[in-house]
Amino acid sequence: MNNRVKELSTEILSDNWSILKKAIYQYQQNDGRWQTHVREAYDRGNGVAMLLYNKEQGTVILTRQFRLPTYVNGNEDGMLIEVCAGKLDSNNPEECAKREVEEETGFKITHIQKVMEAYTSPGSVTEMLYLFVAEYNAGMKVHAGGGVAHEQEEIEVLEVTLEQAMEMIVTGEIKDAKTIMLLQYAKLNQLMG
Ligand SMILES: Nc1nc2c(ncn2[C@@H]2O[C@H](COP(=O)(O)OP(=O)(O)O[C@H]3O[C@H](CO)[C@@H](O)[C@H](O)[C@@H]3O)[C@@H](O)[C@H]2O)c(=O)[nH]1
Numbered sequence: 001m002n003n004r005v006k007e008l009s010t011e012i013l014s015d016n017w018s019i020l021k022k023a024i025y026q027y028q029q030n031d032g033r034w035q036t037h038v039r040e041a042y043d044r045g046n047g048v049a050m051l052l053y054n055k056e057q058g059t060v061i062l063t064r065q066f067r068l069p070t071y072v073n074g075n076e077d078g079m080l081i082e083v084c085a086g087k088l089d090s091n092n093p094e095e096c097a098k099r100e101v102e103e104e105t106g107f108k109i110t111h112i113q114k115v116m117e118a119y120t121s122p123g124s125v126t127e128m129l130y131l132f133v134a135e136y137n138a139g140m141k142v143h144a145g146g147g148v149a150h151e152q153e154e155i156e157v158l159e160v161t162l163e164q165a166m167e168m169i170v171t172g173e174i175k176d177a178k179t180i181m182l183l184q185y186a187k188l189n190q191l192m193g
């Protein structure tokens with residue numbers, strides 16, 4: 001509840017894959033005057049993202065897939081390296097994260113640790129991400145990964161050292177915000193020991 005917001009009304013501009021709404025409301029400025037604001041918000045739900053790491057090897061698991069929005073915004077081949085991530089399809093982020101990890105990477109994870117929540121693009125997108133880390137090892141690999149074929153997912157699974165991944169941020173090979181956040185979390189908190 002924010003007493004500086006009143007008369008909020010919304011109109012659906014698009015409800016195709018996700019919902020784009022236009023909101024009109026009165027917002028009270030610092031000087032007390034009320035202004036009419038018009039803002040659009042794209043609602044594709046919330047999400048989960050998970051960095052898998054192996055302490056002994058010093059490695060992490062990343063994914064690589066075609067991301068259309070990056071392709072139309074300067075990413076030459078549209079391929080993007082990311083931590084494993086998925087849409088939150090229940091109110092249990094932990095279970096959802098484990099399921100996404102298994103679908104996309106083939107690792108069946110047991111223990112996961114929530115590290116933070118983050119709004120990913122707060123001026124235009126409603127999405128909040130639940131970010132996790134979890135340890136993995138070769139024994140947890142139950143299939144090749146790659147995503148769900150009927151959802152047209154084609155996900156390459158990469159295993160690199162944390163040091164290589166940190167260097168890929170510097171070179172621009174990694175440009176995804178949630179991925180950079182989780183890699184930096186791993187480094188700052190010395191997850192590799
Ligand atoms: N038909 C159709 N399919 C779509 C559309 N947008 C996405 N999809 C499909 O919907 C599926 C969603 O897969 P998930 O693994 O659940 O989600 P994600 O796309 O990886 O999203 C995750 O990462 C995003 C990027 O950082 C996050 O924004 C999101 O919250 C989530 O964490 C994918 O197969 C994708 O191709 C669309 O407009 N139309």
Ligand SMILES: [Mg+2]
Nearest residue numbers: 084085086087
């Ligand atoms: Mg995904």
